[in-house]
Amino acid sequence: MEFSKEKKTILSGVQPSGNLTIGNYLGAIRNWVALQNDSFETHNFLYCVMDMHAITVRQVPAELRRRTLETVAIYMACGIDPEKSLLFVQSHVPAHAQLGWVLDCYTMFGELSRMTQFKDKSAKNAQNINAGLFTYPALMAADILLYQADLVPVGLDQKQHIEITRDIAERFNQIYGNTFVIPEPYMTKTGTKICSLQEPTKKMSKSDENPNACVLMFDKKDDIVRKFKRAVTDSDTCVRYAEGKDGINNLMSIYSCFTGKTYEEIEREFEGKGYGDFKLAVGEACADGLAPIQAEYARLMADKGYLEGMLRENADKASYIASKTLSKVYRKIGFLAK
Ligand code: TYM
Numbered sequence: 213m214e215f216s217k218e219k220k221t222i223l224s225g226v227q228p229s230g231n232l233t234i235g236n237y238l239g240a241i242r243n244w245v246a247l248q249n250d251s252f253e254t255h256n257f258l259y260c261v262m263d264m265h266a267i268t269v270r271q272v273p274a275e276l277r278r279r280t281l282e283t284v285a286i287y288m289a290c291g292i293d294p295e296k297s298l299l300f301v302q303s304h305v306p307a308h309a310q311l312g313w314v315l316d317c318y319t320m321f322g323e324l325s326r327m328t329q330f331k332d333k334s335a336k337n338a339q340n341i342n343a344g345l346f347t348y349p350a351l352m353a354a355d356i357l358l359y360q361a362d363l364v365p366v367g368l369d370q371k372q373h374i375e376i377t378r379d380i381a382e383r384f385n386q387i388y389g390n391t392f393v394i395p396e397p398y399m400t401k402t403g404t405k406i407c408s409l410q411e412p413t414k415k416m417s418k419s420d421e422n423p424n425a426c427v428l429m430f431d432k433k434d435d436i437v438r439k440f441k442r443a444v445t446d447s448d449t450c451v452r453y454a455e456g457k458d459g460i461n462n463l464m465s466i467y468s469c470f471t472g473k474t475y476e477e478i479e480r481e482f483e484g485k486g487y488g489d490f491k492l493a494v495g496e497a498c499a500d501g502l503a504p505i506q507a508e509y510a511r512l513m514a515d516k517g518y519l520e521g522m523l524r525e526n527a528d529k530a531s532y533i534a535s536k537t538l539s540k541v542y543r544k545i546g547f548l549a550k
Contacts, residue, residue, distance in 0.1 A: 362395060
């Protein structure tokens, strides 16, 4: 993949902090693939595995290492093409930590205190409310701003982090003159917030303790169908998208993502049928949608050497791009040149 200064840049990433869910796929990775395939001529694509973010919550080292490589294989199995996109690992590019520190000094305590992800995660990890969890958004801003990304495809839960990134970038630009491109979040109409199958007002999350609440990208067909069968709905019987029908709305958005059907088409398809038929259809559409990804993933993981070699090369490529921004920043803030 050749990086061109003339093109716009799209960047995103996932934390390798657990098994990926269909929320990660439908809310993020699926859109990365569509963008890559549609805008290859006009954009640079960078897709990173955010392992430095993952350690804000305790990880088992061997698992983190394994999942980091697996996540790269997942990106590719979903359709990220290493000829078109630069795939790399965050910790392989020291500039993330370096710019992250600088941006810490341009990010306000009050702003960080308002981040909902910080509030949620610190409530869940009361034993380990570490400084990294708090300053996480400044590192995320560094991930994005280092590559002068124009567009960041993410799910709804990350929108607030893109907003703070914009604020940090604007603040820096105001003090030192134009330095960073101000990024925009990119979200599609459906799939930006896939909810838990058990508590459909809550986001589906890879850290959910209830295995029936989330569908993992590598669940087997039987498990997927069973989880959808058990999905919490309501006492109505009619499949329609409406306020207050959170469970059904969630299933409709999942079905829509996998089949490409609109909500009206789905309502027509299930007219006169019950929730049981609908849940089965959603489960099957989901399992069928994931099957080719699962097969491709198994093929890719059979050659770990190839993945590791690619990551080594890409670490240099990403470091080179990142170093341009970092040296500009260092110069502007007054660090003495080497
Ligand atoms: P993470 O690892 O929590 O999630 C990765 C991507 O998946 C999306 N997502 C969802 N979308 C819809 N419904 C859901 N239930 C759902 N769950 C997760 C997330 O919105 C995200 O797009 N902070 C980021 C990782 C990150 C990053 C970055 C992303 C670090 N640096 C720079 C973009 C750019 C995170 O924790 O994502």
